[in-house]
Amino acid sequence: MKKNKYCYEYPRPSVVVDCVVFGLDDDLLKVLLIRRDRDPFAGRWALPGGFVDMDEPLESAALRELKEETGVGDLFLEQLYTFGDPHRDPRGRVISVAYYALVKLSDHKPVAADDARDAEWVDVKQATKLAFDHDTVLKTALDRLRAKVRYQPIGFELLPAKFTLTQLQSLYETILGQPIDKRNFRRKILAMSLLTELPETQQQVAHRAARLYRFDRQRYRQLVKAGFNFEV
Amino acid sequence: MKKNKYCYEYPRPSVVVDCVVFGLDDDLLKVLLIRRDRDPFAGRWALPGGFVDMDEPLESAALRELKEETGVGDLFLEQLYTFGDPHRDPRGRVISVAYYALVKLSDHKPVAADDARDAEWVDVKQATKLAFDHDTVLKTALDRLRAKVRYQPIGFELLPAKFTLTQLQSLYETILGQPIDKRNFRRKILAMSLLTELPETQQQVAHRAARLYRFDRQRYRQLVKAGFNFEV
DNA sequence: TCAAAAGTGTTAAAAATACACCCATGG
DNA sequence: CCATGGGTGTATTTTTAACACTTTTGA
Numbered sequence: 001m002k003k004n005k006y007c008y009e010y011p012r013p014s015v016v017v018d019c020v021v022f023g024l025d026d027d028l029l030k031v032l033l034i035r036r037d038r039d040p041f042a043g044r045w046a047l048p049g050g051f052v053d054m055d056e057p058l059e060s061a062a063l064r065e066l067k068e069e070t071g072v073g074d075l076f077l078e079q080l081y082t083f084g085d086p087h088r089d090p091r092g093r094v095i096s097v098a099y100y101a102l103v104k105l106s107d108h109k110p111v112a113a114d115d116a117r118d119a120e121w122v123d124v125k126q127a128t129k130l131a132f133d134h135d136t137v138l139k140t141a142l143d144r145l146r147a148k149v150r151y152q153p154i155g156f157e158l159l160p161a162k163f164t165l166t167q168l169q170s171l172y173e174t175i176l177g178q179p180i181d182k183r184n185f186r187r188k189i190l191a192m193s194l195l196t197e198l199p200e201t202q203q204q205v206a207h208r209a210a211r212l213y214r215f216d217r218q219r220y221r222q223l224v225k226a227g228f229n230f231e232v
Numbered sequence: 233m234k235k236n237k238y239c240y241e242y243p244r245p246s247v248v249v250d251c252v253v254f255g256l257d258d259d260l261l262k263v264l265l266i267r268r269d270r271d272p273f274a275g276r277w278a279l280p281g282g283f284v285d286m287d288e289p290l291e292s293a294a295l296r297e298l299k300e301e302t303g304v305g306d307l308f309l310e311q312l313y314t315f316g317d318p319h320r321d322p323r324g325r326v327i328s329v330a331y332y333a334l335v336k337l338s339d340h341k342p343v344a345a346d347d348a349r350d351a352e353w354v355d356v357k358q359a360t361k362l363a364f365d366h367d368t369v370l371k372t373a374l375d376r377l378r379a380k381v382r383y384q385p386i387g388f389e390l391l392p393a394k395f396t397l398t399q400l401q402s403l404y405e406t407i408l409g410q411p412i413d414k415r416n417f418r419r420k421i422l423a424m425s426l427l428t429e430l431p432e433t434q435q436q437v438a439h440r441a442a443r444l445y446r447f448d449r450q451r452y453r454q455l456v457k458a459g460f461n462f463e464v
Numbered sequence: 465t466c467a468a469a470a471g472t473g474t475t476a477a478a479a480a481t482a483c484a485c486c487c488a489t490g491g
Numbered sequence: 492c493c494a495t496g497g498g499t500g501t502a503t504t505t506t507t508a509a510c511a512c513t514t515t516t517g518a
Contacts, residue, residue, distance in 0.1 A: 047482060180485085181481075181482075183482095183483085184481065184482085185481075188479095188480090204490090205489075205490080206489070206490045207488075207489055207490075208487065208488035208489050208490095209488080209489070
């Protein structure tokens, strides 16, 4: 039963957060979507999201929704854009503060059936005809990811803690959508001295096992202070 | 008299837009501020802004506020960030969608006393101790401007339609806060073939009159389509 | 004739690009 | 022994950086 006990002198919009969560599944960039079970847009895929509580910072709201709806825990999270078209939600004025997140899918793969919600990792190329203006939100997030991955070391957020140089290169090729020269790439990345070479190699591969590396976040912070600019 | 006739089942935040308007006054980067005449923060400088109407897109709200409060008309306007700390306004939950704008101060100089409001162009270096979280908003806008001016030709929005290469160079030096080599700068900029050389020179200067140029927006769009990337 | 800013080339160093073969491993 | 991906170096081109003097103009 509705009480409608919150009254104001002027009308107010609702405010929600919506999250574009990216994960890398081999050579596919995927996004976490939720099947809507009620109108509007019942049956359509939508970005996970929900209302912002009155005493809650926006980013906390995004984190809470992610945890509630998807079980996703530690991740890279950044505000994307605020979508406020008066007609973006047919039910009324709903302003959406969108965030995008990067998760290590290797750790979070079995998310799908966690909650009662029907959540699924969908190839970004297949993720169209989403509910509300979520096509636009997703496109904005993709543009941002493609731009940012070139000048900030956020790509590592999509990889497991230990990774091979080929995995890293493949990540950039997938996100940027263009091939990269292997030798030049390795030289450039290693020259930044941001990667720690581990005394381990891949296991159980049917070819020469590749060396594993770890991204050294602390070193990155040091270098940035000294004026270093990451660039791929 | 308050009527409080807008009632909802759950509490809702207020949503405002705030604008960081930059203008270039010779070698000073200035920001448009408004002196608050009422609490909270009475007497303090604040960014121009105001409530978003229920049927109004966010960007329209920003444009409207700018026109109402400052008389500023055509300008570059872009969404900056949404600030939503629950305590950023002592009166209650107010979510601020911030925009930043670039105006040709040469055209808009006499804004100050336009409206009844006490608006003023303030050197960004002097613009501290602002109301609410506006120090943070201003810093975010400055960071964005400094980053974006390097890879998008938005600096021209701060100059008159006709300008000299020295004015352009000085703009970059002011915003980036570092000196630039004159010969290298001119070669690089002219090589982009984004500037139209005009058959005019400066007038009434006590030294050799410099050639005037105009930014060719159409040409820029063509080049971008062909894969060109602006960079200073 | 002086002060003030406009305008103009070259050289050296660094960075980016293009490119092909041998190696180690498990099946 | 073969299929698969791992790993490595050099030469060329392009881009960036450093640097100083002559010209024009109005006061």
